[in-house]
Each structure stands twice: as structure tokens, then as C-alpha cells.
Amino acid sequence: MSITRSPIQPCLWFDDTLEEAARFYTGIFPNSSIDHLSRYGDAGPGTPGSVMAGEFTLDGMTFRGINGGPAFPFTEAISFSIACRDQSEVDYYWDSLADGGEESVCGWLKDRFGLSWQIVPVRLYELVADPVPERAMAATRAMLGMRRIVVAELEAAADAAVGTAAPG
Template identity: 45%
Template structure:
């Protein structure tokens, strides 16, 4: 088992932890799956019924940020109260992440999107605070789904 970072997010999936890790490392540069520990064979203990081969503890890194995840079943699901901020250099980077991560159009607002696993992301320019200093800029941002930098600059 790899050494844990002092603080890191843990994502609880129903049964898609492995698929999610593989997907996320394909989206972000400098990313990798560090380790995957599976639930033991269910024949060894009735507590593991239906969990054999699923992820008990997955560790992965997305562009230098360490995460852990697990397949825990359907008891808990993701919601918008937690999101991950992706600070982007330019519009091209915003567009690239948006096209890969946004899968729920009705959840899009102000640079927030939801991926196919239900995880919320904020895909924003690294200088968002500079682009939302004036009331006109904030009004424009509030009407955007994906952030369009030029619209904020020209507001």
C-alpha cells in the first residue's frame, strides 16, 4: 500500500471506482493509478457478499493531487455540495476539460459541471477572481454554463 498524503479526498462509488480512476487519469495530465486493493473472495466471509473483485481501496493521483476511492455500494451518492476546482490557463484548457467532464447538461452553471459518475467539477480560469471584479462580469458569469473568458473580459 502506498503512503498516504496528509489530507486527501476519498470518493465513494457504488461499484465504479476502477472505471472512474481509469477515466480520471486519462483526463488529467501527470496522473496515474498508484494502487488498487480488492475486496477478498466473498466465499471467505458473508460480509463481502457481492463485493469480490471490487475496489476496497484505490489510490490515484490527478495532476499531482492524491485521491483515494472505494466501491462501497449504493448507500451514498455524490452531490453538488462538494466539488473539485480545476484552475485552467486559458480557454482552450477550459474547453478541453469541459468536453471530457461535463455529462449532465442540467447541472451546468457558472463553470460547474457534473461528470458521468456524478462528481461535480468547477472548470474555471486560474485568474477567475480578476475576471469577476465588476458587477457586470458577475452577471455574465452567472448566466454562463461553461466559462467563456472573452465574455467576462468584455463585460
């Protein structure tokens, strides 16, 4: 059987929580599954039966993971961005991924495993690229003052910058 997938896949280094993380993430994202977990055997360097490595799919994207120990924790230098259709999707991913983690600013958070996520409504991209510079700057300033991105507040800031609602 041949599996078609991208030749480029993220590989995440966990201390010793790969299986827990894979279950957490696949419980949040649609079209997700734990595809394979390799466990140490009796002769392996790890505890027999404990997870060594594995693959899981989140909304169609395959991730590899290893339990490599505490030497290399996650940092914000690598993050995953979720483009959300609307505020309810922003709220869902924010609440789910921040549970047990740490909220940051400008739509960023760290989940309980220390992995960074950007929860971004598509509307933010539209507003910061608005052809009216005052609207774009106002939306950007509003975003910079937020933790979780709130679409209605972005739109209100953009509209207030020119004293009227956006055409459309």
C-alpha cells in the first residue's frame, strides 16, 4: 500500500509526552488521527512499552514526533498558525489549545506542552492589508493590544480610523 503525503513534515521533539500530546491535538482538530506510535521493546534503551516516536495527523497534515528528553524544549522560534474563518473558530482553537498552557499577545499562545500557536482570523489579514492606510494601521494597532484576536474590535478600530464603516 502506498501512502501519498508531503515530503516535508514537521518533527516535534517532546520530553516524554508525545503520546499525551498526540491525543490532545487529535481531540482538538478535525480530520485527525494518531497514525502510528513506536514503543521501546525489552532490549531498547527506553522503558519497555514507552513511546519512542510516532506520527499523527492534524486536519490532514502529518506530524512526526519523538520523545527525545528535556534537552531541546520548544520555543517561539517555531510556531503553527491556524487561519480561522470567524470569531467562533478563533475562540474554539484559543480555548482548546490554551487549556493548561499560557496565553501571550497578538493571537499567540503556548499549549500545555510548550508548543507555540498563532490563532489568527482571516479577517485580520484582510484588515491589515486594507487599501486605506489609516484603516490598516488602526487594525494593526488594535491587534497589538490584544491577547486573543477579536474580529469585532479590529473592525471597530478600522472603521473609527476613517469615521465610517468599510465599503462593501
